[in-house]
Amino acid sequence: MDSPLSPSSARKEAGMFLTLIVLLSGRSQQAMASQSPQDVECILFNDEYLTCTWGSKETLTANYSLYYWYIPPRDENHTAAEECKRYLQEGGINTGCWFNHNEIIQFRPFYIHVNASHGGRSLVIPTKVMKLQDLVKPTPPVNLTIQNLSNNQLQLTWDSIYAKPHCLEYAVKYRSNQDTSWTEHLVSGKIFSFPSVDYEKYYTFYVKSKINQYCGTTQLWSEWSVPVFWGNNATDKGPAEEQAPWFWIHVVLPTASLMLFLVLVILLIRMER
Ligand SMILES: *[C@@H]1O[C@H](CO)[C@@H](O)[C@H](O)[C@H]1NC(C)=O
Ligand SMILES: *[C@@H]1O[C@H](CO)[C@@H](O)[C@H](O)[C@H]1NC(C)=O
Ligand SMILES: *[C@@H]1O[C@H](CO)[C@@H](O)[C@H](O)[C@H]1NC(C)=O
Ligand SMILES: *[C@@H]1O[C@H](CO)[C@@H](O)[C@H](O)[C@H]1NC(C)=O
Ligand SMILES: *[C@@H]1O[C@H](CO)[C@@H](O)[C@H](O)[C@H]1NC(C)=O
Ligand SMILES: *[C@@H]1O[C@H](CO)[C@@H](O)[C@H](O)[C@H]1NC(C)=O
Numbered sequence: 469m470d471s472p473l474s475p476s477s478a479r480k481e482a483g484m485f486l487t488l489i490v491l492l493s494g495r496s497q498q499a500m501a502s503q504s505p506q507d508v509e510c511i512l513f514n515d516e517y518l519t520c521t522w523g524s525k526e527t528l529t530a531n532y533s534l535y536y537w538y539i540p541p542r543d544e545n546h547t548a549a550e551e552c553k554r555y556l557q558e559g560g561i562n563t564g565c566w567f568n569h570n571e572i573i574q575f576r577p578f579y580i581h582v583n584a585s586h587g588g589r590s591l592v593i594p595t596k597v598m599k600l601q602d603l604v605k606p607t608p609p610v611n612l613t614i615q616n617l618s619n620n621q622l623q624l625t626w627d628s629i630y631a632k633p634h635c636l637e638y639a640v641k642y643r644s645n646q647d648t649s650w651t652e653h654l655v656s657g658k659i660f661s662f663p664s665v666d667y668e669k670y671y672t673f674y675v676k677s678k679i680n681q682y683c684g685t686t687q688l689w690s691e692w693s694v695p696v697f698w699g700n701n702a703t704d705k706g707p708a709e710e711q712a713p714w715f716w717i718h719v720v721l722p723t724a725s726l727m728l729f730l731v732l733v734i735l736l737i738r739m740e741r
Pocket of ligand 3: 581585
């Protein structure tokens with residue numbers, strides 16, 4: 469049983485070694501290929517400005533330029549491709565483009581062409597046609613307010629700076645000082661009812677927003693809002709309650725058992741005498 473094991477395990481090891489080499493070489497080939505960036509990411513911030521970025525100074529080996537155009541409705545002629553007017557730069561290298569409000573047209577196919585010439589070769593970052601209404605990232609909700617309703621209910625309300633509030637949906641996350649993890653709820657309006665509040669706890673709430681399915685197709689959430697706090701902030705009470713069992717289990721109990729043990733040992737020694 470023992471002897472056949474070693475060749476097979478040796479074979480296994482060799483196999484694993486080979487797999488590792490293949491994986492590693494695949495990685496390095498990928499790393500070499502990714503000298504020209506893989507994609508361009510565009511985000512339309514709160515309908516106010518657009519940025520398209522394609523890397524950082526570390527990842528870019530060439531100075532790329534961006535050209536863009538929209539496909540207009542059928543009866544108009546195509547606009548000529550225009551070059552980016554305001555590049556985002558790192559150390560003199562273009563890493564992205566910033567578009568102001570006048571350059572943004574939603575609900576029309578938006579095309580970009582990002583290219584560079586490098587050592588006599590011309591490089592192009594492949595891009596897909598985009599719809600800007602699907603790339604909106606709203607600003608976080610503001611003015612979070614908590615109302616203490618009767619019978620253990622809280623009501624959290626907030627405002628939004630986004631110009632089309634009917635286009636937003638929200639997520640609320642909250643946690644009390646005695647929870648270890650956050651609870652998150654999706655909400656369609658600017659109100660969240662919190663049904664069973666414990667007046668002894670101290671709660672923290674955050675809200676974020678996203679364009680809903682009626683106005684676009686996006687997974688881009690805003691950042692979380694500034695938090696709002698509510699509840700019993702008596703810091704000495706909460707931790708004291710939490711500390712009590714800990715104190716008993718980890719301090720009192722071991723000390724007591726040790727004392728008991730010592731007393732028994734002493735008794736035993738005396739009896740032996
Ligand atoms: C489109 O281009 C054609 C010729 O290229 C021109 O005659 C026509 O006026 C243009 N239409 C518009 C709406 O600019
Ligand atoms: C990259 O191109 C921009 C203009 O698109 C130019 O301002 C900048 O100087 C160029 N950087 C280098 C290192 O050539
Ligand atoms: C990049 O593309 C634009 C528009 O098609 C073209 O005018 C320009 O010459 C190209 N630049 C390079 C470096 O290939
Ligand atoms: C938020 O509250 C401040 C002060 O109460 C108010 O001036 C501001 O208009 C509110 N913002 C929104 C978006 O309602
Ligand atoms: C909230 O309301 C309840 C009763 O309606 C009251 O007992 C409690 O003290 C209130 N808490 C705060 C922080 O106002
Ligand atoms: C709650 O306690 C924290 C620190 O213990 C303090 O920074 C904060 O201002 C308190 N908040 C309220 C509403 O009393």
